[in-house]
Ligand SMILES: NC(=O)C1=CN([C@@H]2O[C@H](COP(=O)(O)OP(=O)(O)OC[C@H]3O[C@@H](n4cnc5c(N)ncnc54)[C@H](OP(=O)(O)O)[C@@H]3O)[C@@H](O)[C@H]2O)C=CC1
């Protein structure tokens with residue numbers, strides 16, 4: 001029987017690292033500053049953005065919030081990005097995704113100064129990651145690597161299977177695992193017999209957006225399972241399939257009619273895995289903690305000490 005993989009200590013470590021760097025920057029007269037841009041009113045995005053701003057405040061990182069109308073077009077958003085690029089007091093720029101469909105997302109990402117790109121989504125940072133050069137790299141995969149390193153299980157030579165190949169999670173995750181000397185396989189929507197491949201993994205990272213896709217039948221006994229997925233379940237049939245009736249999670253579903261659930265069938269996987277990260281309270285926290293690290297790294301890049 002496996003265990004809940006707590007992400008708390010790793011989150012605290014990342015925040016402590018960021019805090020230490022904030023203090024050092026302050027001593028040199030630099031106040032790290034993150035600008036967050038949100039277009040429209042997506043409720044989930046609003047929750048994430050307010051989590052980010054609250055965490056900045058707790059560490060002494062200045063944050064400014066730029067809220068734009070849902071009908072903003074590419075050119076107006078580009079001019080906001082240009083202004084933030086040109087403002088020497090702003091060290092990090094985060095444009096919350098997804099953007100409304102009339103906005104050309106890749107043009108926006110490419111317009112951000114790569115040294116202010118705290119999401120690590122700019123083509124220059126993607127290139128740096130793939131070449132093994134220093135740069136700013138995506139927060140969620142970096143948080144996962146921090147968790148795996150802290151676990152003390154060792155990464156070198158392990159078979160890691162990443163499920164999902166998005167530019168923001170799956171692909172950079174695979175690159176970072178490769179850099180840690182894992183043997184990496186990537187499963188996506190066209191993969192044949194995904195469960196058979198996944199059963200060969202020592203480490204599984206699920207970033208799919210399908211609640212409970214990975215269950216015990218996908219796992220080798222003793223696998224380490226990282227659940228990046230954040231899905232909202234509102235259907236009681238689906239809830240009954242994925243959540244034991246007597247659990248706290250089911251109680252919460254009955255009360256609120258909704259519950260957050262990962263891409264991993266948590267209760268099933270606990271029977272076969274060694275460790276499984278929870279949702280919520282798992283990788284989401286590490287994403288925000290690593291964003292803080294990226295903000296101070298960005299401030300350092302723009303204020304070299306020598
Ligand atoms: N914890 C956190 O901080 C974060 C959590 N998330 C969550 O992680 C999840 C993934 O996000 P994101 O990467 O942006 O999602 P995307 O929708 O961009 O990508 C999903 C990936 O999963 C693959 N996929 C879809 N269905 C299947 C399937 N049945 N079997 C195998 N692969 C499949 C897709 O394959 P294909 O490429 O072939 O279409 C695609 O590569 C979401 O739940 C999201 O909410 C995201 C960011 C941060």
Ligand SMILES: Nc1nc(=O)c2c([nH]1)NC[C@@H]1CN(c3ccc(C(=O)N[C@@H](CCC(=O)O)C(=O)O)cc3)C=[N+]21
Nearest residue numbers: 047048051094095096097098119280281282284285287
């Ligand atoms: N430019 C950009 N950068 C991002 O990093 C980015 C983005 N756009 N768009 C959306 C995704 C998603 N994401 C999350 C961040 C925090 C939690 C998080 O804090 N989750 C908590 C609670 C979530 C809740 O209560 O709803 C948890 O898992 O415990 C989740 C998901 C960042 N993303």
